[in-house]
Amino acid sequence: MDQRYYTVQELEKRARGAVSASGIKKAISDGRLPAVKQGKSWKIPADDPLAREWIRRGLDEQKSESAILQRLRAENEQLVRDNRNLAKRTRQAEAAQRKAEKEADRLRAELTEAYRRNAEEAQRHAERMHDVSQNMTERVADSNARALIQVARILTGSTDVQVLPGVAVNAEPQPSSDTVAEPGSDTVA
Secondary structure (H helix, E strand, O other): OOOOEEEHHHHHHHHOOOOOHHHHHHHHHHOOOOOEEEOOEEEEEOOOHHHHHHHHHHHHHHHHHHHHHHHHHHHHHHHHHHHHHHHHHHHHHHHHHHHHHHHHHHHHHHHHHHHHHHHHHHHHHHHHHHHHHHHHHHHHHHHHHHHHHHHHHHHHOOOOEEEEOOEEEEOOOOOOOOOOOOOOOOOOO
């Protein structure tokens, strides 16, 4: 039965990172790994315990790497799901924010309109109060004028006092401006 041999590069490849080419050459030079020199390259017996150990470690590391890769893939899938959920929640939050902004704009417009209506109503009330006040002032002035006329009638003993718009006048003719009043006289020139 022919014995199988590995070159340094083949053993390094099969060991899958458990040992490097320089580590293999050092083990050969230290005598830990038996090898046969053929030309410029070394041939390592495939059944050597150290070579087999390195290959086993490489397989174990590959299995370990596979387990790590599976775990990383699972974590990545979970992160992708979480990212999708966050994106969905972000879209929902943005939609809620847009809705709240629209509601705030609507309420702001409603408040502005209510303020405008209240200002108009206040203006109408102020105008109405002015009109009522003006009407009351005219009534009071008219009442006062009538009272003054009554007082003038009583004081003058005349019933012929007439009321012109804004002026109370005695119906009797006034003395002319040529007449000079005598001292003690009631007539004024």
